[in-house]
Amino acid sequence: MTTNLIQAHGLTKRYGDFVAVAGIDFHVAKGESFGLLGPNGAGKSSTMRIIAATSQRTGGDIKILDKDPNLHGPQIRAHLGVVPQQDNLDTELTVEQNLFVYGRYFGLSSSFIKNKIEELLDFAQLVEKRDVKVDALSGGMKRRLTIARALISEPDILMLDEPTTGLDPQARHILWDRLFRLKEQGVTLVITTHYMDEAEQLCDRLVVMDKGKIMAEDSPAGLIKTYSTKEVLEVRFGSERNAEMSEKLKQHCERIEVLPDRILMYADDAEKVLEEIIKQGIHPITSLVRRSSLEDVFLRLTGRSLIE
Amino acid sequence: MIIATAVEIADRRAGRLGDKYYAGRARSVMNRNFTAFKSSTWLVVLSGFIEPVLYLFAFGFGLGQFIGDVEVSNNVISYAVFIAPGLLATSAMNGAIYDSTWNVFFKMHESRLYQGMLATSLGPLDVALGEIAWALLRGLIYAIGFVAIVAPLGLIPSWWGILAIPASVLIAFGFAAIGMAITSYISSFQQMGAINLALLPMFLFSGAFYPIEVFPESAQILIKALPLHHGVSLIRGLTLGEIDISLLGHAGYFVIMIALGLFFTTKRLTALFMR
Numbered sequence A: 001m002t003t004n005l006i007q008a009h010g011l012t013k014r015y016g017d018f019v020a021v022a023g024i025d026f027h028v029a030k031g032e033s034f035g036l037l038g039p040n041g042a043g044k045s046s047t048m049r050i051i052a053a054t055s056q057r058t059g060g061d062i063k064i065l066d067k068d069p070n071l072h073g074p075q076i077r078a079h080l081g082v083v084p085q086q087d088n089l090d091t092e093l094t095v096e097q098n099l100f101v102y103g104r105y106f107g108l109s110s111s112f113i114k115n116k117i118e119e120l121l122d123f124a125q126l127v128e129k130r131d132v133k134v135d136a137l138s139g140g141m142k143r144r145l146t147i148a149r150a151l152i153s154e155p156d157i158l159m160l161d162e163p164t165t166g167l168d169p170q171a172r173h174i175l176w177d178r179l180f181r182l183k184e185q186g187v188t189l190v191i192t193t194h195y196m197d198e199a200e201q202l203c204d205r206l207v208v209m210d211k212g213k214i215m216a217e218d219s220p221a222g223l224i225k226t227y228s229t230k231e232v233l234e235v236r237f238g239s240e241r242n243a244e245m246s247e248k249l250k251q252h253c254e255r256i257e258v259l260p261d262r263i264l265m266y267a268d269d270a271e272k273v274l275e276e277i278i279k280q281g282i283h284p285i286t287s288l289v290r291r292s293s294l295e296d297v298f299l300r301l302t303g304r305s306l307i308e
Numbered sequence B: 001m002i003i004a005t006a007v008e009i010a011d012r013r014a015g016r017l018g019d020k021y022y023a024g025r026a027r028s029v030m031n032r033n034f035t036a037f038k039s040s041t042w043l044v045v046l047s048g049f050i051e052p053v054l055y056l057f058a059f060g061f062g063l064g065q066f067i068g069d070v071e072v073s074n075n076v077i078s079y080a081v082f083i084a085p086g087l088l089a090t091s092a093m094n095g096a097i098y099d100s101t102w103n104v105f106f107k108m109h110e111s112r113l114y115q116g117m118l119a120t121s122l123g124p125l126d127v128a129l130g131e132i133a134w135a136l137l138r139g140l141i142y143a144i145g146f147v148a149i150v151a152p153l154g155l156i157p158s159w160w161g162i163l164a165i166p167a168s169v170l171i172a173f174g175f176a177a178i179g180m181a182i183t184s185y186i187s188s189f190q191q192m193g194a195i196n197l198a199l200l201p202m203f204l205f206s207g208a209f210y211p212i213e214v215f216p217e218s219a220q221i222l223i224k225a226l227p228l229h230h231g232v233s234l235i236r237g238l239t240l241g242e243i244d245i246s247l248l249g250h251a252g253y254f255v256i257m258i259a260l261g262l263f264f265t266t267k268r269l270t271a272l273f274m275r
């Protein structure tokens, strides 16, 4: 018995001729919070569905709790709580009924579910909404209900596919807080996201995915350390002059990226770089010194930005 | 008290035949439908029951006055007695088709309900059986209601007519299984409309309203291949008390429909949601 709850080797998913997941290797250990970070179309959801035993791989190997999902779907799914990218709550039912009915799908006893519902309504901050039909909930509430629903069976692994996409900043922060609590309780989380701040907040370890491949794997801090500098200086000269200016700026930093609207200059001490270029008589329209983020890692790895 | 966890419950079935497809919990899907049903509008529920009764009064008693008695296999019976079993078979078909096509289509493509169910430790056969069993339960209640109205009016001459109730459940099962199988292959509302188009001629020509002997031999062969004709013949045989071996043939037709329908539905649900 390995200590890894999930272990994948050369995992591949094709839809017809199209390769959505192109032979990836990863593992998820018990109690950790593991992330798949990548832009739309990277193959994150496809990977999640294979783990959730609701989609069959077309190549490679994967074991979830030492079982092959192609052979033991129901047994594996009994260990999982799934929060899909698109909500699929039961719109004909109320909040409480959604939780109850879902617990019954797992075969859990009524008395167990009833107790669990109280705990989960409290956790999801939906106690007042228990008798409301789900159509009347806000986007953030629906998401919290979907998470509560996934927890009804006390899963070993909670799978979250883009948990906060489409939510406003306040709703996102509430959700992050809830997920952080689960993490503290030792629930194993598998999270996909295309938000670098979300990945930094929630993931102990993550893989950066692009076009079905894994580009890098480490902790958020580790990735930044390996693929970026400590700090970044962002300067703008207006979109026409960016290319021309980058030639002059190159020598002042370790690495430079020219984006359509701005230039990113990578250095461990960005403040110093800014002073230097001003001394040279170069005056950007705006300038900003910030710490490196996973966005910079992604840019370095793929030459593209995470959110197009 | 020790409470079984989701994992223990799922592991109990591990290693049994078909454990990938069936978790033995079609009941939980029925439970979901019952919960939704409790809060749905009673108007919808009532309409399924009232429709055949309205037809019976309009045609059986209204039109029946002009038609007078009908002779079927050397029996002279009133027109209302003739069409009552036809209407029972037809309403079993309509109810089952409605549940297994429009309802299932919505849950498959619009509300994504089945995706949610299949993310749990349920299997596709649990979902298919649960949905069909629910449709049958409703069909059973409608059939009992219809018989309870029609029998006191003297429209069911034979005691064998009691068996018309389970027979209409069998008919509903056949149509629900096939309907669900067809729906699982359909991806747009336009195609759904085609199902209704196919049902209408069957409704009009299958012998519910007049004996199919009025048609030429070749047309009769075609009609006899259609399921509703077997449904009407089965129930009419029972309500008139004309019991013979052919009733088994009619019933057998539906057993085959059920088997084929369940096979293709499970296969298709697996392909759709396990891709």
Ligand SMILES: Nc1ncnc2c1ncn2[C@@H]1O[C@H](COP(=O)(O)OP(=O)(O)O)[C@@H](O)[C@H]1O
Binding pocket: A015, A018, A019, A020, A038, A039, A040, A041, A042, A043, A044, A045, A046, A047, B275
């Ligand atoms: N069922 C499917 N059939 C065909 N192509 C699909 C299907 N699901 C996903 N894809 C394609 O596979 C690629 C990866 O999709 P997905 O796994 O959803 O990526 P992500 O979740 O990272 O956005 C996309 O190009 C998408 O269009």
Ligand SMILES: [Mg+2]
Binding pocket: A044, A045, A046, A085, A161, A162
């Ligand atoms: Mg996705």
